[in-house]
Amino acid sequence: xxxxxxxxxxxxxxxxxxxxxxxxxxxxxxxxxxxxxxxxxxxxxxxxxxxxxxxxxxxxxxxxxxxxxxxxxxxxxxxxxxxxxxxxxxxxxxxxxxxxxxxxxxxxxxxxxxxxxxxxxxxxxxxxxxxxxxxxxxxxxxxxxxxxxxxxxxxxxxxxxxxxxxxxxxxxxxxxxxxxxxxxxxxxxxxxxxxxxxxxxxxxxxxxxxxxxxxxxxxxxxxx
Amino acid sequence: xxxxxxxxxxxxxxxxxxxxxxxxxxxxxxxxxxxxxxxxxxxxxxxxxxxxxxxxxxxxxxxxxxxx
Numbered sequence: 001x002x003x004x005x006x007x008x009x010x011x012x013x014x015x016x017x018x019x020x021x022x023x024x025x026x027x028x029x030x031x032x033x034x035x036x037x038x039x040x041x042x043x044x045x046x047x048x049x050x051x052x053x054x055x056x057x058x059x060x061x062x063x064x065x066x067x068x069x070x071x072x073x074x075x076x077x078x079x080x081x082x083x084x085x086x087x088x089x090x091x092x093x094x095x096x097x098x099x100x101x102x103x104x105x106x107x108x109x110x111x112x113x114x115x116x117x118x119x120x121x122x123x124x125x126x127x128x129x130x131x132x133x134x135x136x137x138x139x140x141x142x143x144x145x146x147x148x149x150x151x152x153x154x155x156x157x158x159x160x161x162x163x164x165x166x167x168x169x170x171x172x173x174x175x176x177x178x179x180x181x182x183x184x185x186x187x188x189x190x191x192x193x194x195x196x197x198x199x200x201x202x203x204x205x206x207x208x209x210x211x212x213x214x215x216x217x218x219x220x221x222x223x224x
Numbered sequence: 225x226x227x228x229x230x231x232x233x234x235x236x237x238x239x240x241x242x243x244x245x246x247x248x249x250x251x252x253x254x255x256x257x258x259x260x261x262x263x264x265x266x267x268x269x270x271x272x273x274x275x276x277x278x279x280x281x282x283x284x285x286x287x288x289x290x291x292x
Contacts, residue, residue, distance in 0.1 A: 222266070
């Protein structure tokens with residue numbers, strides 16, 4: 001395809017991919033070289049929707065919390081962006097943060113990589129190849145389970161917070177509103193049903209269309 | 225495939241090479257051999273018309289149905 005819209009699409013895809021690599025390297029660099037030695041400061045924040053919801057109940061600047069765990073130092077609940085902040089030098093906490101960050105970067109990276117491959121394959125040949133069908137199917141599945149996965153991680157963080165901190169009790173259980181914030185919020189109160197699940201399904205439908213196109217192309221190629 | 229394409233017989237009768245026929249009909253030699261070896265799934269009427277014209281024959285002379 002040589003059309004203008006294709007050139008725009010492939011240029012946009014390349015730019016997004018390069019920016020993503022740069023951003024991911026930056027985040028990883030900061031995380032590894034600045035935090036791992038002196039211990040890491042973790043910010044667990046509420047999703048924006050919940051912050052509005054909670055605003056009236058918790059009018060405070062900072063509350064010092066008690067932690068049930070000696071690895072966690074100076075836990076503080078602050079109303080600036082509604083965060084629960086603490087320091088830790090424990091290897092397992094740093095390791096956990098590193099793992100979550102790498103996993104998230106890798107997940108999105110894979111989706112972007114395969115999308116880029118599909119866009120590049122449109123250049124000269126017919127788009128209906130078996131490779132493209134498989135890539136689209138993979139992207140569809142990854143996008144489909146993206147939000148449910150986020151929800152599960154949020155749940156695990158909530159459980160962890162409940163078992164490691166003593167939180168002020170109020171009208172609402174604070175731990176239910178926390179998620180881990182690293183670039184995008186793992187919002188906890190949002191329903192996952194209407195986010196990536198819908199788009200994942202659409203992409204899977206498109207993958208099936210490509211499969212059908214593949215059959216049609218094969219038929220056409222063998223029509224003399 | 226139960227439809228057999230018998231081009232070789234007709235080509236021999238008209239003393240024509242496959243390459244020559246392909247050129248005259250306007251298809252590639254590869255496509256012509258796909259036709260000959262029975263790998264083709266369909267043929268366009270326009271192509272069939274061209275072949276019959278060049279070989280001066282009827283479709284039945286080159287197409288045969290075998291009930292297998």
